Amino acid sequence: xxxxxxxxxxxxxxxxxxxxxxxxxxxxxxxxxxxxxxxxxxxxxxxxxxxxxxxxxxxxxxxxxxxxxxxxxxxxxxxxxxxxxxxxxxxxxxxxxxxxxxxxxxxxxxxxxxxxxxxxxxxxxxxxxxxxxxxxxxxxxxxxxxxxxxxxxxxxxxxxxxxxxxxxxxxxxxxxxxxxxxxxxxxxxxxxxxxxxxxxxxxxxxxxxxxxxxxxxxxxxxxxxxxxxxxxxxxxxxx
Numbered sequence: 001x002x003x004x005x006x007x008x009x010x011x012x013x014x015x016x017x018x019x020x021x022x023x024x025x026x027x028x029x030x031x032x033x034x035x036x037x038x039x040x041x042x043x044x045x046x047x048x049x050x051x052x053x054x055x056x057x058x059x060x061x062x063x064x065x066x067x068x069x070x071x072x073x074x075x076x077x078x079x080x081x082x083x084x085x086x087x088x089x090x091x092x093x094x095x096x097x098x099x100x101x102x103x104x105x106x107x108x109x110x111x112x113x114x115x116x117x118x119x120x121x122x123x124x125x126x127x128x129x130x131x132x133x134x135x136x137x138x139x140x141x142x143x144x145x146x147x148x149x150x151x152x153x154x155x156x157x158x159x160x161x162x163x164x165x166x167x168x169x170x171x172x173x174x175x176x177x178x179x180x181x182x183x184x185x186x187x188x189x190x191x192x193x194x195x196x197x198x199x200x201x202x203x204x205x206x207x208x209x210x211x212x213x214x215x216x217x218x219x220x221x222x223x224x225x226x227x228x229x230x231x232x233x234x235x236x237x238x239x
Contacts, residue, residue, distance in 0.1 A: 013134050014212060018111035019142035020205040025109040028102040029143055030194045036159045039147025041095045042102065043140040045084045049106050050115065050139075051132050052080045057120040058128035064121070073116045074107070081107040095164040111135065145201055150194060153185040 018024045028046075032038045053076050057064070064072045085103050088096040096103060106112075115135050120128040152158055163169050187193045 013138045013141070014205075014209045016134065017138035017142060017205065018135060019139060020202050021138075021209070022111065023202075024111040024114070025139065026198070028105060028109075029146060030191055030198065032099050032102050033143060033147040033150055033194060034154070034189055035151045035161065036144065036147045037095070037161050037164050038098055039143045041088075041092070041165060042099055043143045045088065045099075045103055046106055046109065046112075046139055047136040048084050049077060049080045049109075050112055050136050051129065053077050053112060054115060054120040054128045054132035055125055056080075057116045058123060058125040061121050069117070069121060070113075073113055073121075077112055077116070078107045091167045092164070092169065094169050098164070111139070142201070146194070146198055149197060149201070150188050154187075154189040 015021065019026065019029055025046075028042055032042050053073075056076050057073065060072075081104060084106070085096075088099075088103060112135075115131060119131040123131070148158060151160065188197065
């Protein structure tokens with residue numbers, strides 16, 4: 001039971017990755033993935049909004065009018081996005097300044113809205129949290145993969161300025177925009193190269209997904225014999 005559960009969730013992360021499969025929420029992924037520190041901070045903020053909004057919609061689903069549900073969804077997402085925005089300004093202002101407008105734009109992430117409509121609105125809070133966890137894990141994995149690749153190629157470092165993730169970090173730890181301009185792969189720090197690198201990650205992810213799906217044992221299905229019908233006319237018909 002436990003093995004099947006973990007296998008199902010693992011395949012769910014592979015098949016339903018919002019970035020590498022469905023290509024949703026690409027704007028913040030491409031914009032702030034210059035360093036792994038930025039990627040982790042953005043991932044944590046997005047996870048907070050996804051989990052809290054899914055739990056809230058699931059608990060209030062019987063009170064939400066179906067005709068106005070998308071308005072309620074957007075209000076709930078905006079409330080939690082505002083909460084994480086204010087919290088980051090208060091406790092992590094240097095990293096918040098690095099992320100810029102993309103923290104408030106979490107409420108415009110279409111992957112969160114789709115999750116609320118297809119899962120949280122129709123399931124109890126346990127199933128909603130499970131789906132939100134898979135969505136968050138897939139988003140974090142994609143963001144961390146792209147961020148670490150870009151930082152490693154552009155700067156030759158990994159998780160530099162990690163102290164920005166700590167509460168009360170000083171402004172002197174902020175990332176300089178000219179740090180990635182001194183080596184052969186400095187072009188990776190720019191947005192066109194980020195899109196190209198994301199394309200390679202999508203191709204590799206789809207290849208891995210195809211291999212894992214082909215190695216997965218197929219479920220046994222009962223075969224129902226087809227009923228044979230005469231198509232040449234009735235028996236004994238006159239010619």
